[in-house]
Amino acid sequence: MFSGSSGAARLSLVVVICLVILKVAVSIITGSLSILAQGIDSFLDLFAVIITFLAIRIASRPADEEHPFGHGKAENIAAIIQAVLIFFAGGAIIYSAVQRARTETALEIAEAGIAVMVVSIIASVILSRHLRKVARQEDSMALEANAQNITADVYSAVAVLIGLILVRITGLVIIDSILAGIVALFILKVGFDVLRNSFGGLVDVKLPEDEEDKIKAAITEHFGSEVVSFHKLRTRKAGKQRYIDLHLVMPRHISIEGAHLMCDHLEKDMKRQFPHTDTTIHVEPCDGNCDACELNCEKRKE
Numbered sequence: 001m002f003s004g005s006s007g008a009a010r011l012s013l014v015v016v017i018c019l020v021i022l023k024v025a026v027s028i029i030t031g032s033l034s035i036l037a038q039g040i041d042s043f044l045d046l047f048a049v050i051i052t053f054l055a056i057r058i059a060s061r062p063a064d065e066e067h068p069f070g071h072g073k074a075e076n077i078a079a080i081i082q083a084v085l086i087f088f089a090g091g092a093i094i095y096s097a098v099q100r101a102r103t104e105t106a107l108e109i110a111e112a113g114i115a116v117m118v119v120s121i122i123a124s125v126i127l128s129r130h131l132r133k134v135a136r137q138e139d140s141m142a143l144e145a146n147a148q149n150i151t152a153d154v155y156s157a158v159a160v161l162i163g164l165i166l167v168r169i170t171g172l173v174i175i176d177s178i179l180a181g182i183v184a185l186f187i188l189k190v191g192f193d194v195l196r197n198s199f200g201g202l203v204d205v206k207l208p209e210d211e212e213d214k215i216k217a218a219i220t221e222h223f224g225s226e227v228v229s230f231h232k233l234r235t236r237k238a239g240k241q242r243y244i245d246l247h248l249v250m251p252r253h254i255s256i257e258g259a260h261l262m263c264d265h266l267e268k269d270m271k272r273q274f275p276h277t278d279t280t281i282h283v284e285p286c287d288g289n290c291d292a293c294e295l296n297c298e299k300r301k302e
Helices: 004-030 033-059 073-103 110-138 141-170 174-202 209-220 256-273
Strands: 229-238 241-250 277-285
Touching: 004 033, 004 110, 004 141, 033 073, 033 110, 033 141, 033 174, 073 141, 073 174, 110 141, 141 174, 209 229, 209 241, 209 256, 241 256, 256 277
Parallel strands: 241 277
Antiparallel strands: 229 241
16 A cells, blocks of 8 residues: 555655644644754645655656657655755744743643654654665655655654753753754755755756766677777766666667667666666667777778
């Protein structure tokens, strides 16, 4: 039921709704700003989950006449929207923390706040691990952003829990405001990371070095037997879909069928490395300089 991208998004929706209700209710009862900050963050998580769910549905649509390269960038857009929501949450919490520090309103029933934070931490840990696992399986940027968002909740909830315990022991209400501010700064940092990672896909940043190294290795293993060289390698990614194009230099006497078979072989190699990959190969003939070539082709045999 909760497997796959859509199932993970549904699970997030259920868990986050429960956490929002629980945190807001306890923050009203206790008067804790740090718990309210957590509630605001979880409320924005709810919007983020809805956006993620919609983005996954759009990104999974096949390419069509108006979108020949597919809809993968919908996930990048969803991740950027999540980053904006995270920034908004961080700013709102910092403002509320400053206001609380001025009034020094007392907290009530700190034990209830401690209990809800423990429940929140356990639920968020389980959810974030599941989201990260599915995100890696599906190579989903939107789910990965969602997982990072929930992970941020875990760390901030731990900070709030420690703060509530200290308030309960010392009676210093200012600790609650300080912890809320620290939580907000961490939330802003998470938002920056999500924004940086997702924005690259919209401006067609190349694939990571380790992925490009695998692509190059798949080509160079044929050097000396069927391929002379390659150049103009270009890569990019939209959502989970990768795009690769390159110029492949082959012996000038090779048949069209032979060149086609080699291109098919390389395309299959790329898909074995990265399941969601679209490869475009432009074949060029060699320059005929046999002295600079190690390929044992028909011309060299002559």
